[in-house]
Amino acid sequence: MEIGKITGLKGTITIPGDKSVSHRAIMLGSIAQGTTEIHNFLRGADCLSTIQCFRSMGIEIKENQDIVTVHGKGLHGLTAPSDILDVGNSGTTTRLLSGILAGQEFDSKMSGDSSLNTRPMRRIIEPLTQMGANISSIMRNGCAPLYISKGNLHGIHYHSKVASAQVKSAILLAGLYADSETAVTEPTLSRNHTELMLKEYGADVSASFKLGSTVATASVKPCTELFGQNITVPGDISSAAYFIAAGLLVPDSEIVIKNVGINSTRSGILKVCENMGANISLLHETRAGGEPVADILVRTSQLHGTTVEGPIIPTLIDEIPIIAVMAAMAEGTTVIRDAAELKVKETNRIETVCDNLASMGCDITPTDDGMIIHGGNPLHSANIHTLLDHRIAMAFTIAGLVADGITNILDSKCIDVSYPTFYDTFEDLL
Numbered sequence: 001m002e003i004g005k006i007t008g009l010k011g012t013i014t015i016p017g018d019k020s021v022s023h024r025a026i027m028l029g030s031i032a033q034g035t036t037e038i039h040n041f042l043r044g045a046d047c048l049s050t051i052q053c054f055r056s057m058g059i060e061i062k063e064n065q066d067i068v069t070v071h072g073k074g075l076h077g078l079t080a081p082s083d084i085l086d087v088g089n090s091g092t093t094t095r096l097l098s099g100i101l102a103g104q105e106f107d108s109k110m111s112g113d114s115s116l117n118t119r120p121m122r123r124i125i126e127p128l129t130q131m132g133a134n135i136s137s138i139m140r141n142g143c144a145p146l147y148i149s150k151g152n153l154h155g156i157h158y159h160s161k162v163a164s165a166q167v168k169s170a171i172l173l174a175g176l177y178a179d180s181e182t183a184v185t186e187p188t189l190s191r192n193h194t195e196l197m198l199k200e201y202g203a204d205v206s207a208s209f210k211l212g213s214t215v216a217t218a219s220v221k222p223c224t225e226l227f228g229q230n231i232t233v234p235g236d237i238s239s240a241a242y243f244i245a246a247g248l249l250v251p252d253s254e255i256v257i258k259n260v261g262i263n264s265t266r267s268g269i270l271k272v273c274e275n276m277g278a279n280i281s282l283l284h285e286t287r288a289g290g291e292p293v294a295d296i297l298v299r300t301s302q303l304h305g306t307t308v309e310g311p312i313i314p315t316l317i318d319e320i321p322i323i324a325v326m327a328a329m330a331e332g333t334t335v336i337r338d339a340a341e342l343k344v345k346e347t348n349r350i351e352t353v354c355d356n357l358a359s360m361g362c363d364i365t366p367t368d369d370g371m372i373i374h375g376g377n378p379l380h381s382a383n384i385h386t387l388l389d390h391r392i393a394m395a396f397t398i399a400g401l402v403a404d405g406i407t408n409i410l411d412s413k414c415i416d417v418s419y420p421t422f423y424d425t426f427e428d429l430l
Ligand code: S3P
Pocket: 019, 020, 021, 092, 163, 164, 165, 166, 167, 169, 190, 191, 317, 318, 341
């Protein structure tokens, strides 16, 4: 995809449904009793992988225009897949599904694409094994393909080294099938969609913070049944982030982004924008599907550098590539730290962000857990090596809108993972 410099993005846009919420709605709908209707479901490749996995385990899932209907068969209603479950590029499918598969009576295998099969799975193998699950890395390298067979699960209190919603969710989902309460404590609160949605489906979940610390604990009691729900998925703030950045960076712009999920465990990007001097307002704040939502009004702003570190990191982990692009265009220095998790995303995002921004003329230095960006140099066009990482493709599309010359996003089709209509959304702003 070739991107040129523009001015004056104006209009109102709607962003597709949240990826994390869409995955969870299919998973919980499949193991609930009765019908679940999901409105504004994200038809991105990752969520379609989740649908396909559950279809392979006997769940009927119908896709109509705007509604996905899941005919759940209850906690013990899944059937053995006849083949290896294909999780594609999706870490969320792999890790959360591992928690559910650990509670099943049948054996299963999961495998994904070449990126997915290099991502760390010991982080879920270890706690699930402690719970009594039989789960192993088939190549014995701590990665997928994974093999899971029947085990007897018991409740544990797991202290996770990383603040990861995927790890927390895998444990809580396995906890539904355990013989006593299961708890997870993480160093900083990660996105809490699993806890919120489990409650909606009828599970006995609690979540707490320790006063004076950032440590967060979530727990679930063993469950006899979940019940099908009507779920409206909010717009994905991780997808909205590209248009927030476009509105701020492209001269003479004013964009309203409708119906975006602003759950505080996801909305760190808004705080960072505010710290950088952005002109952003939230309008029409309300709730949808148990989650807070709002319209976001963005106007072109002169940004300045900031420091992004500490407990805010898990609330914006997927937005760091686009934050780095904003920082490249901001006056002064931006420091991003405490974000070593970037190294184990779809690509090593410390490397992919730094290499590509440097190739556009940005003064940027990678660090062990983040990057240092001296902003304000004009960006120039380059060939952007996405390495098939959807968030790199989208973040550097925005960089291309403000760079001199024609920026070429290589393998831009990888945006299908989370936002297949990303380039169409721009049509509404021209
Ligand atoms: C996700 C959690 C995050 C995020 C990923 C989706 C989820 O990963 O990066 O895109 O839906 O739970 P971690 O929780 O492992 O950081």
